[in-house]
Amino acid sequence: MSAVFQTAIGREFLSGNEAVARAAWEAGVEIAAAYPGTPSTEILETLAGLPGVYAEWSTNEKVALEVALGASMAGRRAISAMKHVGLNVAADSLMTMGLVGVKAGLVIAVSDDIGFSSSQNEQDSRFWGRFVHLPVLEPADAAEAYAMTREAFSISERHQVPVLLRLTTRVSHVKRTLQVGERPAPDAAGHGYRRDAERWIITPNHVGRRLELRAQRDAALADEAVASRWNVLEPGTDRRVGFVVSGAAFHAVREAFPQAPVLKLGFSHPLPLALAHRLAAQVDRVLVVEESEALVEAELKAAGITVSGKDVLPLQGEITVPVLENAVARLSGTSAQVHSTPPKAAVFPRPPTLCAGCPYLGVYFWLGQLKDAIICGDIGCYTLGCGEPWNAMDSVISMGASLGVAHGMAKALAGDAGARPVLAVIGDSTFLHSGMPALANIAYQGGNVTVLLLDNRATAMTGGQDNPGTGQRLDGAAVPRLDFAKLVEALGVRPQRVRVVDPYELPTFFKVLREEIKAPEPSVIITTRPCVLTEEFERRRPLTVTEPQCNGCARCLELGCPAITVTHRERQQRSSGKVVDLAWVRIERALCTGCDLCAKACARGAIVST
Amino acid sequence: MITDVLVVGIGGQGVMTAAEAIARAALEAGYEATKTEVTGMAQRGGVVCSQVRIGERIEASEIRPGTARLLIAFEAAEGLRWSHYLAPEGCALLDPWRAVPPVVSSGVHRYPANPAGELRAAHRRVREIDARGIAERLGDARLANSVMLGAAASRLPFPQDALRHQVLRRFGSGELAARNAAAFEAGRALARSSG
Numbered sequence: 001m002s003a004v005f006q007t008a009i010g011r012e013f014l015s016g017n018e019a020v021a022r023a024a025w026e027a028g029v030e031i032a033a034a035y036p037g038t039p040s041t042e043i044l045e046t047l048a049g050l051p052g053v054y055a056e057w058s059t060n061e062k063v064a065l066e067v068a069l070g071a072s073m074a075g076r077r078a079i080s081a082m083k084h085v086g087l088n089v090a091a092d093s094l095m096t097m098g099l100v101g102v103k104a105g106l107v108i109a110v111s112d113d114i115g116f117s118s119s120q121n122e123q124d125s126r127f128w129g130r131f132v133h134l135p136v137l138e139p140a141d142a143a144e145a146y147a148m149t150r151e152a153f154s155i156s157e158r159h160q161v162p163v164l165l166r167l168t169t170r171v172s173h174v175k176r177t178l179q180v181g182e183r184p185a186p187d188a189a190g191h192g193y194r195r196d197a198e199r200w201i202i203t204p205n206h207v208g209r210r211l212e213l214r215a216q217r218d219a220a221l222a223d224e225a226v227a228s229r230w231n232v233l234e235p236g237t238d239r240r241v242g243f244v245v246s247g248a249a250f251h252a253v254r255e256a257f258p259q260a261p262v263l264k265l266g267f268s269h270p271l272p273l274a275l276a277h278r279l280a281a282q283v284d285r286v287l288v289v290e291e292s293e294a295l296v297e298a299e300l301k302a303a304g305i306t307v308s309g310k311d312v313l314p315l316q317g318e319i320t321v322p323v324l325e326n327a328v329a330r331l332s333g334t335s336a337q338v339h340s341t342p343p344k345a346a347v348f349p350r351p352p353t354l355c356a357g358c359p360y361l362g363v364y365f366w367l368g369q370l371k372d373a374i375i376c377g378d379i380g381c382y383t384l385g386c387g388e389p390w391n392a393m394d395s396v397i398s399m400g401a402s403l404g405v406a407h408g409m410a411k412a413l414a415g416d417a418g419a420r421p422v423l424a425v426i427g428d429s430t431f432l433h434s435g436m437p438a439l440a441n442i443a444y445q446g447g448n449v450t451v452l453l454l455d456n457r458a459t460a461m462t463g464g465q466d467n468p469g470t471g472q473r474l475d476g477a478a479v480p481r482l483d484f485a486k487l488v489e490a491l492g493v494r495p496q497r498v499r500v501v502d503p504y505e506l507p508t509f510f511k512v513l514r515e516e517i518k519a520p521e522p523s524v525i526i527t528t529r530p531c532v533l534t535e536e537f538e539r540r541r542p543l544t545v546t547e548p549q550c551n552g553c554a555r556c557l558e559l560g561c562p563a564i565t566v567t568h569r570e571r572q573q574r575s576s577g578k579v580v581d582l583a584w585v586r587i588e589r590a591l592c593t594g595c596d597l598c599a600k601a602c603a604r605g606a607i608v609s610t
Numbered sequence: 611m612i613t614d615v616l617v618v619g620i621g622g623q624g625v626m627t628a629a630e631a632i633a634r635a636a637l638e639a640g641y642e643a644t645k646t647e648v649t650g651m652a653q654r655g656g657v658v659c660s661q662v663r664i665g666e667r668i669e670a671s672e673i674r675p676g677t678a679r680l681l682i683a684f685e686a687a688e689g690l691r692w693s694h695y696l697a698p699e700g701c702a703l704l705d706p707w708r709a710v711p712p713v714v715s716s717g718v719h720r721y722p723a724n725p726a727g728e729l730r731a732a733h734r735r736v737r738e739i740d741a742r743g744i745a746e747r748l749g750d751a752r753l754a755n756s757v758m759l760g761a762a763a764s765r766l767p768f769p770q771d772a773l774r775h776q777v778l779r780r781f782g783s784g785e786l787a788a789r790n791a792a793a794f795e796a797g798r799a800l801a802r803s804s805g
Contacts, residue, residue, distance in 0.1 A: 342694040347688075391714060
């Protein structure tokens with residue numbers, strides 16, 4: 001990480017995300033805005049450490065993209081970064097930007113989580129290029145990410161269009177060596193804003209003209225793509241299969257089939273059809289290798305070129321060397337797979353856990369026991385409440401969706417006999433991202449949802465970034481903390497139904513939870529403790545189990561704290577004949593934060609401070 | 611000739627940092643190198659696997675299962691989990707330390723009784739390196755990574771001091787650097803002692 005913050009020129013070992021940031025900086029970017037999301041987060045984090053750039057964590061991706069547009073309109077080069085699903089959020093403004101375009105260079109760096117290691121789906125952002133009529137650049141690695149980003153700003157200015165820099169996990173997170181340069185002073189001649197109502201006001205009377213200009217731009221971009229140095233027809237001597245490939249999969253193709261002719265697509269939209277025709281003319285078969293949808297494949301087929309693609313390649317996940325070799329074997333009619341994966345050892349799954357002492361442990365300790373409640377979850381660390389030992393979640397849909405879904409369920413079930421209570425669980429940053437409109441709706445419609453607003457004063461899942469609720473900005477400046485209690489009141493929740501509670505106080509928290517579930521109106525419970533990974537968190541002396549007091553009841557294990565581990569288990573038959581499973585535990589000193597949750601959960605007083 | 615190295619453990623253990631030290635040492639020694647992480651969710655407690663490829667020229671950054679020369683595992687069950695990446699002649703350096711997750715504590719899943727034994731039964735070459743135990747005796751469990759990298763140093767295709775330099779450069783020249791240097795040497799000595 002430290003290396004990239006240096007501004008000296010030379011050879012560096014950078015991830016794709018760091019390379020994008022470095023190149024944007026060298027290209028004279030002055031404004032950068034993003035919302036954190038794996039695998040894109042490090043782009044803005046890196047830019048924030050470089051001089052001469054205003055960088056912000058915006059409240060959501062749509063805001064971030066609009067910030068970049070505003071900067072571009074004012075003549076400053078700008079970049080906006082997000083994960084693939086973030087671009088869905090930004091899409092409304094993105095569509096307009098496809099029409100009105102940009103002034104100073106604007107690059108949208110979007111990173112697709114191919115293999116869905118940390119996302120709700122696998123999504124192919126190249127579609128936006130087609131949908132919005134944008135040029136798409138697809139680097140295969142960090143070195144290309146660097147070079148393409150630098151060039152993207154001039155493409156953007158030449159065609160007055162946002163450029164979509166399409167990254168994937170394997171590009172964003174792999175480190176490679178590359179040569180970095182310097183940052184010339186941004187060109188002040190381009191600075192400044194001039195009113196242009198026919199362009200920037202997209203009322204219906206201006207749309208027709210913009211559509212005509214867009215068609216002209218499409219044609220110019222198509223010419224540029226065919227001539228681009230990023231679209232290369234690499235000759236090869238093994239002409240049995242020729243490949244059309246973009247992104248990180250290019251390296252898999254080169255490793256597996258070093259002698260094959262390859263059309264490497266870097267400026268991949270508009271698609272340079274002429275080059276594809278030339279490849280097809282010199283090989284027996286063409287295989288299109290793309291992550292993740294059959295997009296280029298469909299366009300080549302529509303252009304009359306016979307190609308294979310997803311008929312032999314998998315429909316999901318990364319295209320690695322073994323995957324590719326098996327696909328080519330199938331294409332060539334070899335029935336057996338050429339490479340079988342060595343057998344894996346059977347090992348338990350190890351899903352990510354809430355941290356030792358996480359304030360959410362206290363929340364889920366109780367939610368896990370509300371067997372009757374319907375709990376609509378959201379996206380953040382608290383999503384982990386869906387797992388063991390709590391199993392306290394019924395749905396996770398998308399950022400901010402918990403409240404809307406909960407409201408719909410509550411309305412739908414309201415007339416049923418013995419209707420089950422409906423809860424929504426959402427974190428501070430996600431609430432500010434897209435939960436607020438849904439809460440205003442619940443209050444306005446008289447919905448009966450109990451909202452748990454888990455304020456841990458951090459955008460924790462992505463690494464603890466700041467947001468309006470944390471009291472600090474990306475540049476480190478202290479700012480007033482957004483007051484969530486006042487905010488939810490202003491959105492229409494009655495003051496009596498806004499409860500601010502300490503999730504470490506187990507009995508108090510449960511009492512409040514029961515009261516608010518019972519209340520036949522919208523309520524919001526705001527929890528107050530910070531994420532254990534923030535500076536604000538106060539670590540206390542670790543706890544320990546006093547053996548003679550412990551009766552093996554295992555109630556402390558229902559917290560799901562990773563600092564509590566089992567020393568031995570026993571099955572006992574009570575005098576009543578009932579069989580009970582007992583477990584004795586120890587507390588890992590190195591992990592324990594002394595939060596006292598397990599001491600409070602223990603009915604025997606067996607857990608004490610050291 | 612490409613040397614593939616996996617560094618595995620759980621989120622929060624410093625797997626990525628250790629892998630980065632190996633990659634940078636390779637670069638310092640004049641090789642090309644790539645470093646990646648596989649399977650996301652890098653928060654605390656989840657599975658983390660970082661892959662380093664070292665050679666004259668690297669295409670794909672991901673290691674093919676069955677080809678890794680070295681597997682460095684900071685946690686016992688994680689060593690077992692990723693062992694299918696090893697080449698037949700490859701070697702696993704395994705810290706026998708166990709991180710038992712809530713899915714095991716709650717009784718839903720079982721922790722393997724003897725990860726190193728299972729590896730040997732599958733005809734894997736295994737060296738147990740009690741890195742965490744040594745680190746604790748040196749006064750800080752966080753020194754385990756330096757112990758482990760010291761133990762790995764002789765199995766990498768570049769001078770051991772290149773790795774030592776990369777491990778220590780993060781710590782400047784004070785007390786922390788001295789402690790990590792001692793940890794690295796302890797690991798190196800252990801690897802020498804019983805080949």
